[in-house]
């Protein structure tokens with residue numbers, strides 16, 4: 165009976181009167197805002213999925229692709245009450261059928277979904293913006309927790325994918341944790357505490373004016389658990405890993421672009437940094453305009469390097485990535501373009517690295533991954549065979565303790581022996597003991613021979629000097645002890661491997 169114009173005017177009037185007397189105000193958060201997906205809608209959905217106050221009798225369950233957990237949410241047209249800073253709000257999930265579509269650039273879903281937030285008018289100025297920020301932050305956290313970790317690599321060289329990203333990713337499912345990592349328990353606890361402090365230290369970094377990042381240098385012989393440690397760090401903190409293949413990066417500006425495309429809460433790893441690129445002598449490698457002076461620290465930050473850009477002169481053809489480029493990557497202005505990032509470098513030869521790379525602030529913590537020690541051996545035996553200390557007969561434990569340090573076996577070698585015989589547990593321990601004894605004996609003979617020939621003294625001195633420069637005294641002391649025991653050069657190690665001693 166009534167014409168549409170009149171109907172519209174009456175509804176409008178009614179709404180206005182209603183709003184006038186109502187003590188609430190309403191906010192609609194629709195799933196699709198015009199043609200764009202509304203990020204806030206997804207965030208609210210995720211946020212409500214974690215809400216402890218969800219008590220509805222009907223909830224919708226979802227599990228995203230690659231996700232490791234199920235999330236639950238509000239069913240259609242259901243309500244939920246939430247409190248924030250002492251203020252109570254009401255969320256309603258509103259689902260209506262969309263009217264038949266006229267022409268559209270993008271087909272829209274049949275249902276029109278959205279959340280309606282109801283807040284008391286007097287509470288609106290107090291909470292609205294901080295509540296929305298809180299929801300976004302919480303949603304990001306939940307998303308990260310539900311999604312598996314990702315492992316990124318730049319192995320495609322400088323080429324970009326269809327979305328313009330230089331990194332390729334795969335789900336990261338490495339099972340290594342600090343629990344399975346065999347190393348000195350006190351050192352392990354130190355590292356875990358350092359990581360915890362870093363992850364919770366936003367306000368500290370803000371207060372002290374430091375970029376929220378931390379560098380770890382893992383060094384030690386091959387097979388001592390450096391890569392496993394990185395995986396354990398990522399699993400512990402729930403961070404993604406960016407495995408940077410330096411040999412695939414051709415210029416400093418390419419390195420910078422890669423850095424800019426990393427997300428926060430991530431670990432950026434450069435494995436075997438001494439092998440990837442010649443970084444020992446920055447005068448040779450740094451061919452920028454100020455590259456002549458040797459001791460002047462300004463050389464690291466010569467202006468062309470910082471400004472960079474693909475067309476800059478120092479980034480000419482070939483592999484022209486320089487030490488100064490790498491230092492800027494870890495410590496320069498560009499390293500702060502994200503936050504909460506950890507840099508981890510690994511090397512087998514710490515003495516080959518430039519001191520500038522090792523200084524505090526760049527590599528804050530130097531972690532020496534040693535040959536298998538007695539506490540580490542106990543962890544391995546427990547993890548692989550399920551033996552507790554008390555399960556082993558009296559002498560065998562003492563015998564193991566007596567030879568394990570002298571044998572200089574890596575945790576990788578030890579775990580090989582244990583894996584091979586894991587079904588016959590006692591046999592595995594006995595065989596391990598035999599092998600440790602043989603290796604300890606051989607190391608003693610080698611040391612004797614070396615002393616007789618007077619070889620290797622110079623080499624050792626050189627290694628000692630390099631390690632002395634490292635702030636990790638603990639690692640250095642261990643290394644010194646190893647030197648005193650007089651063995652552990654790479655040659656004898658590879659000899660032993662060739663002899664198939666472990667296989668025996």
Ligand SMILES: Nc1ncnc2c1ncn2[C@@H]1O[C@H](COP(=O)(O)OP(=O)(O)OP(=O)(O)O)[C@@H](O)[C@H]1O
Nearest residue numbers: 344345346347385386387388389390391392575576
């Ligand atoms: N400390 C350790 N705790 C537990 N397992 C270890 C440890 N060290 C080595 N392993 C075992 O040995 C294997 C090799 O270790 P990993 O790859 O971590 O050594 P790495 O130090 O990174 O060697 P490289 O210097 O050659 O890269 C791993 O699969 C792991 O199972």
Ligand SMILES: [Mg+2]
Nearest residue numbers: 390391392435
């Ligand atoms: Mg490794």
